[in-house]
Amino acid sequence: MRDYLCEDTIAAIGTPIGRGAIGIVRISGKDSLRILQEMFRTKSGERKEHFDSRKMYYGVVVDSSGEPIDEVLTVYMRAPKTFTGEDIVEIHSHGGIVVVRKILREVLRRGARLAEPGEFTMRAFIHGKIDLVQAEAINELINATSEVSAKVALKHLEGELSKKIKLLRDKLLEAKAYIEAAVDFPEEEVEIIESGEVKRRIQEVLNGIEKLLSTYRDGRIIKEGIKVAIVGRPNVGKSSLLNAILQEERAIVTEVPGTTRDIIEETVTLEGVPIRLIDTAGIRESSDVVERIGIERSLRSIERADVILFVIDGSCGFTEEDLKVSEMLRGKENVILVLNKKDLGLKVKCGEVSDWRCVEISAKSGEGIKELATEIVNMVLLDPETVLKGDDVLITSERHRELLEKARDSLIKVVNSIEAGFESPEFLSMDIDAALNALGEIVGQVTTEDMLDIIFSRFCIGK
Known part of the structure; x- marks a missing residue:
């Protein structure tokens, strides 16, 4: 307790x-x-x-x-x-x-x-x-897995996000005061709806909330990393690619198809962003029970991945097995086609094979690995150049996202009520209060013991 x-x-x-x-x-x-x-x-x-x-x-x-x-x-x-x-x-x-x-x-x-x-x-x-934002930032800074994620956490710790939340709350309080003036001083004939002042102020806050919410996707990626699944038929160089990206011999590489029978997961920082690499078992029809289990896990990894690296042996072109894997990935927009074994000469070139993004590499020599890393980051981040500088304030917490959405939904009700001609100041104030409380929860101006227990239980002892 x-x-x-x-x-x-x-x-x-x-x-x-x-x-x-x-x-x-x-x-x-x-x-x-x-x-x-x-x-x-x-x-x-x-x-x-x-x-x-x-x-x-x-x-x-x-x-x-x-x-x-x-x-x-x-x-x-x-x-x-x-x-x-x-x-x-x-x-x-x-x-x-x-x-x-x-x-x-x-x-x-x-x-x-x-x-x-x-x-x-x-x-x-x-x-x-x-x-509360700064408190959470301490934990994020301790657990940062890349230079960019550390920069983002430090901005939170320095109070940059808190300042933005405070500014939004102050604007809401001004809007609420305008409504209450119409109730307290009716003889002054303060016209809420016709003047449009409340609506203008609320819309300004909504725009600020939407701007913060738009950073959550990039913020989550910076904090948690990009999940990258390496898939393809056996023996196309998936494990070699994993080793090349990690720059160490993590996965066993042999000429024998089906060497990788279970998924191998490793984390590395590429372009300043943490990447969670998943080397999967080669996808093919197999009578081997253990290999089939590995293939099933590979298929599940594909569904969870932010980016799918579809590797083929470019030195021999597309095979029937490659085409079967391609059919499984049809319709997915998060696929990068990786033409491996460029050192042996490619029989297929990027632009000749599909509409997916494509990179030509040699896992053996390391050629094209840097370009592949850039392609992965650019596929996932909405604004890579700005995000990777670490200068912007990003939303990285699911808790913050949920509360911002709660505040946004309450304010949308206010705007809708005004546009519909519903002029009851009391009801408008209730929705504004709900938004104020949601924003207050983010920084800890509104808290419960249960919420604090959940947040601080994620810290290490001694911090």
Whole structure:
């Protein structure tokens, strides 16, 4: 059960578990300084009662019997000018699981409790140090898989998205005030419908919401990566292509058809975008039970993929088996035809075989791999040049998308009511309030404990 009143003092290991040069134990709450005073000793073995805020001290930490645990550097940060808004202590010891865990156990023995996932960040939110978008951005930054996704998360953390949401809410509040003026001051003859002022203001907010929503597809791709399925008949070089893109021998490559019997999934960054590559079993009719299972999984991967790389052996042209795979992919617009084995000479050329996008490559020599990567990114991103710079604010969260759509739908009702001549200010205000609440939920101005539990449970412990 989370402590939403922040009455407990919490502690956790703030560095990855395992061997390392430094390990950090973080403490936050009203007992942080007391715990440090009880555990810390100067190099000469004396207790220290006074700690200046934000000053690093060198000494040792001891257990309850006074035995040294490790030499440390420690810092005390006085509230409220801290990350969580509470007193914070950090103990920097030598890395290594034994030492760091022993220090944490001693901190817990002296009255702190183990922090839950994301609880430090949650306390920063509760104490008004960051809003909910910024809190989520911290987790996105930690889990960023590419330079572009890190840039997008950093923009959220710096408050760029929050500013846009606040601007939309402010405009809605102005529109609502205009409606309420018609109710409160009828003698002034404020005409809601005829003046069109409310409709104009609402439409302006709707345009802003639509603009943000239009970034979600690119934002999701930047955050989660592009799912790319490599498909084709056996022995056309699918596994060689996977290895060429990864620049390592990940998949077994032989002359024997059907070597790959299960899907192999790897992640790589191409053109600054995370790509989830799926090397599938060669698609053909087979009597082998294991191979058939692999082929069935290949077919499922095709349906889930953002991009399908249809690989053929360009040195021998289309075969009957290639044509069967082609029929399976008919009507799909997310296919890139890959003519492999260019080093052996191609019997077919791009532009001669289909209306799909097409790239000529040699998985063996690496020729054409960069062009293929560019083609993959350009197929999926709506505005590759702008997105890859990482300068724009993008919607990356499904939660944000749903709430923006909820706000949009409420405002569309307002516009429709005005256009239909439905002049009840009370009902118009209700729909505007629904939009305000939806936008408020994005930044955390409107929250529930259940919603906070869901969001912060995705964090690691210690953050």
